Amino acid sequence: xxxxxxxxxxxxxxxxxxxxxxxxxxxxxxxxxxxxxxxxxxxxxxxxxxxxxxxxxxxxxxxxxxxxxxxxxxxxxxxxx
Amino acid sequence: xxxxxxxxxxxxxxxxxxxxxxxxxxxxxxxxxxxxxxxxxxxxxxxxxxxxxxxxxxxxxxxxxxxxxxxxxxxxxxxxxxxxxxxxxxxxxxxxxxxxxxxxxxxxxxxxxxxxxxxxxxxxxxxxxxxxxxxxxxxxxxxxxxxxxxxxxxxxxxxxxxxxxxxxxxxxxxxxxxxxxxxxxxxxxxxxxxxxxxxxxxxxxxxxxxxxxxxxxxxxxxxxxxxxxxx
Numbered sequence: 001x002x003x004x005x006x007x008x009x010x011x012x013x014x015x016x017x018x019x020x021x022x023x024x025x026x027x028x029x030x031x032x033x034x035x036x037x038x039x040x041x042x043x044x045x046x047x048x049x050x051x052x053x054x055x056x057x058x059x060x061x062x063x064x065x066x067x068x069x070x071x072x073x074x075x076x077x078x079x080x081x
Numbered sequence: 082x083x084x085x086x087x088x089x090x091x092x093x094x095x096x097x098x099x100x101x102x103x104x105x106x107x108x109x110x111x112x113x114x115x116x117x118x119x120x121x122x123x124x125x126x127x128x129x130x131x132x133x134x135x136x137x138x139x140x141x142x143x144x145x146x147x148x149x150x151x152x153x154x155x156x157x158x159x160x161x162x163x164x165x166x167x168x169x170x171x172x173x174x175x176x177x178x179x180x181x182x183x184x185x186x187x188x189x190x191x192x193x194x195x196x197x198x199x200x201x202x203x204x205x206x207x208x209x210x211x212x213x214x215x216x217x218x219x220x221x222x223x224x225x226x227x228x229x230x231x232x233x234x235x236x237x238x239x240x241x242x243x244x245x246x247x248x249x250x251x252x253x254x255x256x257x258x259x260x261x262x263x264x265x266x267x268x269x270x271x272x273x274x275x276x277x278x279x280x281x282x283x284x285x286x287x288x289x290x291x292x293x294x295x296x297x298x299x300x301x302x303x304x305x306x307x308x309x310x311x312x
Contacts, residue, residue: 017227
């Protein structure tokens with residue numbers, strides 16, 4: 001078994017209103033020096049595949065097909081046994 | 082004059098759409114379940130509003146991978162008219178039949194109100210019931226209607242006359258105040274390259290009877306009926 005940890009984030013230049021709201025809340029709470037807060041998604045997928053290269057290719061296909069909207073989002077994949 | 086409305090788990094405006102189409106077209110559309118593999122032979126396919134799959138992952142993302150979608154794409158490419166309203170618009174961008182994406186409203190608030198729309202293309206099957214730059218009142222109800230596309234795509238959409246509808250004030254001016262969700266260039270609805278696919282965030286099906294408070298949007302459906310009957 002392998003576990004894929006997938007991070008989906010908005011591309012640079014795409015307005016992130018949720019990130020902005022968090023940024024505002026942090027400054028309201030007195031946390032100074034906070035800038036450019038971005039909110040993303042974290043997805044975990046357990047895989048039966050044990051070959052790392054094949055697992056990565058499969059998770060990339062999942063990201064391209066469904067997990068990320070590549071018009072507005074980037075994704076990063078981390079594989080762990 | 083045959084039409085079909087696709088129903089996804091979480092669609093909640095399909096009955097309003099059925100009522101509107103029935104009222105103007107004189108025949109009831111067929112309701113098609115998302116798990117079906119083929120659509121009936123129709124002149125118009127509608128993806129209605131709602132919250133397909135609870136908007137999990139992204140609005141419209143899971144619905145866009147439903148079994149019936151392959152046939153929607155096939156029919157759209159063959160020239161069948163496809164209309165996506167609200168969640169239906171989100172699904173059309175997720176399918177890739179329309180460019181760009183619908184993001185969380187810039188205000189972060191769910192908006193449920195009447196807006197003014199300016200008709201910026203009245204040559205499509207969907208908008209030919211209006212004159213160019215008519216201002217039409219129409220309800221919106223969404224949390225993720227903030228239209229985004231890169232600058233090159235926006236320029237191309239405008240250059241090709243594919244921005245069908247924009248949020249405007251009562252005089253037809255494209256102001257920031259009149260934009261309920263922060264959409265780029267006040268875009269409320271866009272067409273595909275061939276003009277046979279329209280996606281829009283507002284709900285024209287909810288403003289066609291006097292009981293709705295106005296009938297401004299009835300012309301959308303009347304225009305469609307005229308076009309499709311002429312086919």
